[in-house]
Amino acid sequence: xxxxxxxxxxxxxxxxxxxxxxxxxxxxxxxxxxxxxxxxxxxxxxxxxxxxxxxxxxxxxxxxxxxxxxxxxxxxxxxxxxxxxxxxxxxxxxxxxxxxxxxxxxxxxxxxxxxxxxxxxxxxxxxxxxxxxxxxxxxxxxxxxxxxxxxxxxxxxxxxxxxxxxxxxxxxxxxxxxxxxxxxxxxxxxxxxxxxxxxxxxxxxxxxxxxxxxxxxxxxxxxxxxxxxxxxxxxxxxxxxxxxxxxxxxxxxxxxxxxxxxxxxxxxxxxxxxxxxxxxxxxxxxxxxxx
Amino acid sequence: xxxxxxxxxxxxxxxxxxxxxxxxxxxxxxxxxxxxxxxxxxxxxxxxxxxxxxxxxxxxxxxxxxxxxxxxxxxxxxxxxxxxxxxxxxxxxxxxxxxxxxxxxxxxxxxxxxxxxxxxxxxxxxxxxxxxxxxxxxxxxxxxxxxxxxxxxxxxxxxxxxxxxxxxxxxxxxxxxxxxxxxxxxxxxxxxxxxxxxxxxxxxxxxxxxxxxxxxxxxxxxxxxxxxxxxxxxxxxxxxxxxxxxxxxxxxxxxxxxxxxxxxxxxxxxxxxxxxxxxxxxxxxxxxxxxxxxxxxxxxxxxxxxxxxxxxxxxxxxxxxxxxxxxxxxxxxxxxxxxxxxxxxxxxxxxxxxxxxxxxxxxxxxxxxxxxxxxxxxxxxxxxxxxxxxxxxxxxxxxxxxxxxxxxxxxxxxxxxxxxxxxxxxxxxxxxxxxxxxxxxxxxxxxxxxxxxxxxxxxxxxxxxxxxxxxxxxxxxxxxxxxx
Numbered sequence: 209x210x211x212x213x214x215x216x217x218x219x220x221x222x223x224x225x226x227x228x229x230x231x232x233x234x235x236x237x238x239x240x241x242x243x244x245x246x247x248x249x250x251x252x253x254x255x256x257x258x259x260x261x262x263x264x265x266x267x268x269x270x271x272x273x274x275x276x277x278x279x280x281x282x283x284x285x286x287x288x289x290x291x292x293x294x295x296x297x298x299x300x301x302x303x304x305x306x307x308x309x310x311x312x313x314x315x316x317x318x319x320x321x322x323x324x325x326x327x328x329x330x331x332x333x334x335x336x337x338x339x340x341x342x343x344x345x346x347x348x349x350x351x352x353x354x355x356x357x358x359x360x361x362x363x364x365x366x367x368x369x370x371x372x373x374x375x376x377x378x379x380x381x382x383x384x385x386x387x388x389x390x391x392x393x394x395x396x397x398x399x400x401x402x403x404x405x406x407x408x409x410x411x412x413x414x415x416x417x418x419x420x421x422x423x424x425x426x427x428x429x430x431x432x433x434x435x436x437x438x439x440x441x442x443x444x445x446x447x448x449x450x451x452x453x454x455x456x457x458x459x460x461x462x463x464x465x466x467x468x469x470x471x472x473x474x475x476x477x478x479x480x481x482x483x484x485x486x487x488x489x490x491x492x493x494x495x496x497x498x499x
Numbered sequence: 500x501x502x503x504x505x506x507x508x509x510x511x512x513x514x515x516x517x518x519x520x521x522x523x524x525x526x527x528x529x530x531x532x533x534x535x536x537x538x539x540x541x542x543x544x545x546x547x548x549x550x551x552x553x554x555x556x557x558x559x560x561x562x563x564x565x566x567x568x569x570x571x572x573x574x575x576x577x578x579x580x581x582x583x584x585x586x587x588x589x590x591x592x593x594x595x596x597x598x599x600x601x602x603x604x605x606x607x608x609x610x611x612x613x614x615x616x617x618x619x620x621x622x623x624x625x626x627x628x629x630x631x632x633x634x635x636x637x638x639x640x641x642x643x644x645x646x647x648x649x650x651x652x653x654x655x656x657x658x659x660x661x662x663x664x665x666x667x668x669x670x671x672x673x674x675x676x677x678x679x680x681x682x683x684x685x686x687x688x689x690x691x692x693x694x695x696x697x698x699x700x701x702x703x704x705x706x707x708x709x710x711x712x713x714x715x716x717x718x719x720x721x722x723x724x725x726x727x728x729x730x731x732x733x734x735x736x737x738x739x740x741x742x743x744x745x746x747x748x749x750x751x752x753x754x755x756x757x758x759x760x761x762x763x764x765x766x767x768x769x770x771x772x773x774x775x776x777x778x779x780x781x782x783x784x785x786x787x788x789x790x791x792x793x794x795x796x797x798x799x800x801x802x803x804x805x806x807x808x809x810x811x812x813x814x815x816x817x818x819x820x821x822x823x824x825x826x827x828x829x830x831x832x833x834x835x836x837x838x839x840x841x842x843x844x845x846x847x848x849x850x851x852x853x854x855x856x857x858x859x860x861x862x863x864x865x866x867x868x869x870x871x872x873x874x875x876x877x878x879x880x881x882x883x884x885x886x887x888x889x890x891x892x893x894x895x896x897x898x899x900x901x902x903x904x905x906x907x908x909x910x911x912x913x914x915x916x917x918x919x920x921x922x923x924x925x926x927x928x929x930x931x932x933x934x935x936x937x938x939x940x941x942x943x944x945x946x947x948x949x950x951x952x953x954x955x956x957x958x959x960x961x962x963x964x965x966x967x968x969x970x971x972x973x974x975x976x977x978x979x980x981x982x983x
Contacts, residue, residue, distance in 0.1 A: 273982040358972055446976075466630055
């Protein structure tokens, strides 16, 4: 027993040593700055600040633009994540069949991931600008122009960009998940006369759950990153339908309002944490039920 | 297992915190070495009265900042975005006079390709440095959001320092500029130079038309009406009242004239979706459609000008006398329409405005260098880029140019090449009237609201969108800005 404990400790030491570099990096670049940010969010100035409680949070929450940004971000994530999951699952199923251009399709789906954001943005801009390609076509068809990026439809454009950019990654993950499900299960089910839908619900979906959880998490995180494309297309004060939380934070940074910036960031982190832990809890429930 | 993980985390944390506290420790030392005991007071006190932070100041600072050290070795960091020969020259001369002081002049050399990128980086890094309590001692503010700096109390109130410094005599400078630069009763930057704005008018045509007017106090509407009256009987080439203006900028001018009608900053409300704004848009469009105003005018009655120096003034004024083909005419500088008729006055724009870091450890020395930059000795060396703030230096410049009797054209090609324009004392006297009358500062950068209006109204003036649609978009974007 004693030797076992010693052995365990040794292994732990090795693990710690291996983990140390990334742990240190993580704390310097993420953990510690975030802790400082939290501190700033309850102080009045960045230097020799005094404690002001939740004043900054109150200021942020009372800002109409912050509330707008939060609801836009929520709307975007709420719509685009389910959509991308459905689409990528569908494409993964298609690619899992024996298609003769499968290799090509896979490459095509992954391509958007490796194209630099700036060049993508250029393309979308040309397409959706007030004087862009799409409007030229519409005018040609006598349909009248729409200022896509400056209407309520702008968020749809963003959802499209988001799905186009991230669907390939999700497909690859789902494909790996699908291929790791043992064929025997399907064969057994076939022998017992199960229908396609039944097989999908009770074999595919169940065994794909861990992958799905991961994909959803990644998609949520990616959905927060759509700011970069938005910023590059529409600048720092876009139409209020695509004014995201990061716009608010970016503008706060440029006007040197660190207090509001950090308070907004803390609120956002709280929201993400809640979302993620709820998801992980669900997964745990589901797993225990599976076993 | 979990316990081990906790231990690891705790170690990492402890290490990180230790690393950081040494950082703050250093910073603390810096603050003490600087002897700026009153800084934290200024940072906290909402009111900006001079008496309030006095008790906190160390003994040396009773009378303003105290004298700059003449023995101790000190370095003043001076940060500008563009390299400037004026600053380089000043550094050389100042260091020669004060061997114990080093001026650390920091600037960014960038070619055109990287300019925008470097500028963005400069704005961000300077902001971050200032927020962390470090940052340069003196900063050229032209490219920086000085409003935010002032709001965050990062810049010293130079007005207060001037009041307590017997060496700095306000009367030696253009006091109208100093007064015009005040923000909420404080002054947070001193410019090395300034430009003035006005309108060059076709004096011959104006006198011939016989329409009475008073350019010392007119608003845009009155100006347009008067100028329209004047151009009524003129031929196609001369029918424009105002040249060189674009409809989108005209709109921002009109909006700023009635700022309170459209924007309520306190309540975060904008009222662009109103008939008064759509009427304004239509009104501007009519001006351009009727060719009262237009960028393509050949010989407009008036055109707006920015005047950079006495020589520049003469060139702007006299070149119309050299036009070929019987088109030559005499010109005169008039005041631009003013936005506030109760307090008329011309506009000016400051150039190379320098702020003093509120947390600088070498404030007396930095202030002394700033005074040197504005001294007659230095300012007389300034050429071309703006009128010097120092009156004596300006008088010297003006005298030199009058004694010479003429100004050479600065155009390397074209009809004005090699021409020389005559100058008399009368011209300088006329100009003085504008220099002293300038009261309203134009921001170095257009405001966010101006920018939004200019961008969105373009589609209206090209006939692509209705006034209502444009108003709605402006309302939408400006509201977001106002409510942040």
